[in-house]
Amino acid sequence: MRVAASALPSTRDAVLEAREALGPGDYQHIIAFFGIDHDAEALSQSLTAAFPGVSVCGCSTAGEIGPSGMMQGALILIAFPHKGFRIHSELLTDIAHFGVERATQAVREIKSRFSPGTERLSRDTTFALLLVDGLSNAEENIVAAINWALDDVELIGGSAGDGICFHRTALIHNGRVEQRSAVLMLVETDYPFRVFKTQNFEPTGTKLVVTGADSENRIVHELNAEPAAREYAAAIGIRTDDLGPFSFASHPLVVKVGGDYYCRSIRNMNPDGSLSFFCAIDEGLVFTVARPRDILSATEAALSELDQALGGVDLVVGFDCILRRLDAESRQIRHQMDALYRKYGVTGFHTYGEQFNAMHLNQTLTGIAFGQRVVPSEA
Template identity: 40%
Template sequence: MTHTGPEVKEGAAGPVVVQADRGGTDTVPTLLAGLRAVHPALVLVFGPKGDGLAALADELAPHLPPNCVLAGCSSAGEIGPGGYASDKVVALGFPARHFRAEAIVLDRLSALPVAEWMAGLRRMQRDFDADPARSVFGLLLADGLAGQEDVLVSALDAALPHVPVIGGSAGDGLDFGSTWLLSGGRVHRDAAIFLLVETDLALHQITLAHFRPTETRVVVTAARPDRRRILELNAEPAAREYARLTGIAEDALGPADFARHPLLLRMGGQHHVRAISATTEDGGLSLMAAIEPGMVLTLGHAEDPTRGMAEALDALPRPALMVLAFDCILRRLALERDGQDGPMSQLYARHRVAGFNTYGEQHSGMHVNQTFVGLAFLPPPDAA
């Protein structure tokens, strides 16, 4: 691994990770110093919000190769060369020597023009004309507050059934106010960015969750599916009942408590988190994934996430050139509360993990929460 200053990480012949202060006078020069070294075909930027994301794109684009695809989004936190970071810009450069990419904007999420999305995705795949000797995968960056990730991943799975897709929902710190996405030199809202990527590097997907189900089950007796909101659990106001089950005072509930005591939905023989983002003024619970009346949920208990992560990264067949990471903000909050964010950052730095903290993750045709979803880029088995 080579370093270009303390804020740049690059695996041999692999992607480069660059970090800079958000909004600083040296932000763009710092990012370009690392990105230019690999002559990127694709650059992903994570962190900036709104006008800051647009301004960053305007300054970066003229200095990148003409055919370089530039995309990104706002985040709930960043993962840079040293692990977890805050109020930073993290840029990932994918060298043209090993990568080729195209992007499409799936807009008007609130209107759900699914047929239009699927036609555009199939046309994109046809025009992409992938090399059968190389691997193809998809990346999805979605508006984390539009509430349509479940429909998005279903549409992608139907339109591109043989393309593995992973992704993350854009964030807004812990404000949950607005999220922004970047593609084609423009900033988008109420939209998703889908990238089709081809590479000659070996790929290895990593998916981890750090919770176990308890014996406590609850029934969603009233909900607002269109708002991803639980109104009642067990025929009681949802926040009050959740507080009773967890032993936490209702007026003291916060994101770290939700991270430590997730609500789980059993699907396909596995438990998946239906993460809580906040309590509501009417005593409900606002969720980060789909919910329906009648669902039976299990109260979960968070466990130490560092052990499973270390085992998964150490089990890679070869050291990764980089691991692109979509890591739920609730995992990070749980780590910070337990004082384990430092060890996790060290683990991420050692294994070249980079990306951002999300409002939700996508993989295997599902939208999930409180999960780490990563894609490791490895040297080919026959590489020297």
């Protein structure tokens, strides 16, 4: 596996620089993560020309993570060789109407490319990667449906972003550019790997009940029967006018599911005082205001555990919530996070949401860590 990054503003030049940095190789699949300053159509065409015969997929981001750490507006390429990997992918369109039947059909189609008649794949050697349009409001349904269809195979992934504009995201798949879509990859590998998630918040005793909401569009109008933004601001002790991405990152809202807490993060405050969310919401939902723990120590503990379990990490493909990045910046520890990501070989992108098996999450780092490939017959 090889990783390359380019910060050049020209899309064509960025692709050429990243290709040069990857060097020659027998690549079968490339994943591209790219900033919104790159035109998706031009990027897709340039990647197809630069890597003829190689399957290429990817998505726009809310920020990128490359070999040097966190970036903005860059191009990241992760190249998978033929040796040690078998990768097949499928473009899933119109995901607003995606259900179990379509998920089963898509997963069955990908499985058939590994071996005709294959119904089950081993979770010890196979995992699934899912990239989803982060503005589709459909992540929960598609993640749950695909996870069900995968049986025992673990699922990991992230929701595409466009900086913090919340206007237009893009997914690319073998020359096509789509919105309101997803890309599903099924990966079989000889490399040891671990799927993981880590989060750095803890609940307080402050509760906020959703008493007025537009569930379809993930907008909360009222909390505790008061205007949502005003009630949230009062709960965290700041003025409504001071609400913004950094306060949302520092004071996440969480819900309790099966004994554990999961973030339902705020995306933005609207002019009418309502709050838009990254995750599904509904009236009657009880939020708990949370406070962040030390993001550095929590992340290092998770990565160190992976490193020990794998006997050394070769590469981590990570899906890191944009709110974690904003929180690190507001606490002025971005450089320490960069150093930590470099230490453990983390590459990936900042997301509008993270996928972990059947769950669509916020304010987490999810990902897959690879160890060194060991094949006895080649020893």
